[in-house]
Amino acid sequence: MKRCVIFDLDGTLADTSGDLIAAANHCFEAMGIDERLDPAADAGTAVRGGRAMLTLGLTRAGLMSEERVTKWYPELLSAYDAAIDVNTTMYPGAVSAVEALLRDDYAVGICTNKPEALAEKLLRSLGVRDLFGSMIGADTTAARKPDVLPYWTAVDQAGGRRDASLLVGDSVTDRKTSAAAGVPSILVTFAVGGEDVHVLQPEAVIDHFDELQPKIVQLIG
Structure with missing residues (x-):
């Protein structure tokens, strides 16, 4: 040993923050939310994971609920999987x-x-x-x-x-x-x-x- x-x-x-934020922003676009996470300013949230990013964006939009986070988390993972190494x-x-x-x-x-x-x-x-x-x-x-x-x-x-x-x-x-x-x-x-x-x-x-x-x-x- x-x-x-x-x-x-x-x-x-x-x-990994850039690609994580891109996946979260994909979800916000699909939700019809205009505001996006910023790759630089929000990088600290990105490294805390997908749920943290969804929570931040939904809170800013006044739409935060645990149900929405749970609903969109699989979509975020799918988007991240599709473009995991761009940045x-x-x-x-x-x-x-x-x-x-x-x-x-x-x-x-x-x-x-x-x-x-x-x-x-x-x-x-x-x-x-x-x-x-x-x-x-x-x-x-x-x-x-x-x-x-x-x-x-x-x-x-x-x-x-x-x-x-x-x-x-x-x-x-x-x-x-x-x-x-x-x-x-x-x-x-x-x-x-x-x-x-x-x-x-x-x-x-x-x-x-x-x-x-x-x-x-x-x-x-």
Whole structure:
């Protein structure tokens, strides 16, 4: 069993906000809502997922209801699936950082709250799926982050040691997940609103993937 690093996906490994917002705006257009989410100003909501984007747009239009969010969520996923990699890119240094971990004999996996099929499709489209020994999505297990079940499943499937693992993420959800599991977290600042992660008091913070491996060595060896 190896030391293990588990990554979040959206807002951590890849900037997916542009394609997520495009999918939400497709739904608003279909609803006849004139106002659209802004790819820059609303990127922080995008990385929180489809339901958060629908809630924001419907609230702005004065049409918010949980029934509408539930009704349009499948349409949003369908639109996203059809154009999942138009604007999405890996963050600078992400691939090199993962490759360096593999060379140093770490187990590496992903634990995301993106539906598994969409996450798998995106990773393959970006050409990076084979770098990860596990890929656990929102619907892979009976729970999703911040529950510990998907995190431990990601560690186990990657061939990692639970007692020598950590989570790299960008959000309060990732921080809560690591805390629930009793493992360290490293949060990134380069996602939208990234400087806010300092208040979550993770074990470490990085501004670029070049800083990742030294932090990992300090925390789990």
